[in-house]
Amino acid sequence: MPSAPPASPPESTTRVLLRLRRWARPALPRIALGGLTALGASLLALAVPQVLRVIVNGPLLSEGSQRGVILGAAVVLALGVLEAFLVWCRRALILTPGTTVERDMRTDLFRHLLDLPVEFHDRWSGGQLLSRIMSDLGTIRRWTVFGLVMLLVSATTVVVGIGLMLATSWVLGLVYLVGAVPMIWLGFRFREDYKVVARRARDQAGDLATTVEESVHGIRVLKAFGRGADALDDFARQADELRTTEVHKAKTQSRVSFALSAIPEAILAVSLGFGVVLTSRGELSVGALVAFFATAAVVNSPVERLGMLLAMTLDAKAATDRYLQVMDTGSAVRDPAEAVALPVADPAGSRVELSGVHFAHPRSASADGELRGGSDILAGIDLVLEPGETMALVGLTGSGKTTLLQLVPRLYDVTAGSVRIDGVDVRDLSRADLRAAVSIAFEDPILFSASVRENVLLGTDLSGQAADDLVAEALDVARAGFAYGLPDGLDTIIGEEGLSLSGGQRQRIALARAIAVRPRVLLLDDPLSALDVTTEAAVTGRLREMLTGTTTLVVAHRPSTVALADRVAVLEDGRITGVGRHADLLSTHPHYRYVLTALSALDDPGGADDAQADELAEVRP
């Protein structure tokens, strides 16, 4: 399973984080107000030393006024209470906007994932997407409401505080500033190291989630083959790699945090020495000295916090990068600028025409993230399905039958040529119109954790009696009457991927779902492979009876299915090499004979004896 395509070229932290404006805009007034209250609280904290200076220089040392000291203490108390109130306001103001931003970003990402073509999902693992939609967005939320606000407030507090320190004593202020130089240098170095390791940790967490997802999904295979220990080893190795990265990350952060705590304390000690000398020489008042150190104490705490806030910012940058990597992926399968409407449906059915169709899966992304085209799976398909006919598509395994089917509803787009329905190129239709006209049932059906009824109605917007009638008809055509006998009838929740149903039952519900759309064109990718031949014949017979106005293309792996089609198309080496009635092709088309013989052998393993093998070898064209 692919992990995730390589990250796009690095962009500056500011540029990346500024792109969050799009989602943060509605929340900005509250975030800004929260920031202002936090700034107010910090400025009040900075005001306390100035009050102290006045108390020490005035009422305490010069005037000896007890009343003045008490009044000063009352002012300090009032400032403290106001500061606490503003801190509470900040919390209250920014609590909800962060969750709103997170919800909006999450919804937009999910909407985008649903819009992205199948080709995107072929390349991306579930774990990488899951970690983006869950933990990355949590990181972004915390940064938006706390990291960003506190970073701005702390930086402003430091700048204002240093300004006050310089105003109190420019000599001591300069000493403090000189000491800040190594801190700034350390900050830059930290940024370079940390942003690499922050991104690595997130990607590794995504890979770990992929391993869990795949193992849980394939738990039966792992157990049946006794590979649980191997899966555990693999998981433990990945978990260990993630741990190593997290430890590296924590060490990088603790180094800078230590420096940002120790250096200001050291500067303070040096400043104290200078301050005492200046005061003893009478060049600095005692009140100013007290105010300087009280201000430095206030400034030191945001400086110490800067390491943590910088780490939060770089984590948020890595998370935003990963989020935008998906959001910036454009959809190659998109609606046309001006969609054409399909002509009114002919009761006889729709004409489907594939002309000069080529298709190649993009090869996996190269180091620059670009997708390169692989070799053609379909190499010039010309095929016409007449209105209302049922055509079987036959070919060797891996010949491209499923791929061909998926080009009609644009799950993939042709790389050359065109697919037309009633004369309209499917790329000229809106995807909503196209998917209302075309319906598909896959061999390996995915059912959702919902009731039988909801699963069958997935492709329609009907409700009430009309919906009930439709469900009844679809279940009848798909011979899925067993659904009425489930514990809660059609309201039975059929569980994740319909695991509680047998393979054949799941296929029939999926077939009913495809039929319920009442499509003009029905595509069946061997959707009855899990059924016994008799039930399959019953379902196919009913389908033909009911869907007279529906053009059907069915991938067939069984001679019994093939025989029920009006015509058969043979897919060979990426081209259609024969179209005709089953009996005619059998006598005129050697490759068709060969494929059918091979399919019969698969259908009846007991019959695939040596004689059959000889026969196969003989007929191989």
Ligand SMILES: Nc1ncnc2c1ncn2[C@@H]1O[C@H](COP(=O)(O)OP(=O)(O)OP(=O)(O)O)[C@@H](O)[C@H]1O
């Ligand atoms: N997402 C993909 N990326 C690259 N190659 C793919 C992808 N999906 C399918 N293929 C390749 O395309 C070829 C055609 O696959 P397809 O599933 O269309 O064959 P098929 O005729 O339906 O096979 P089968 O009868 O076994 O179901 C195969 O060689 C397959 O490996």
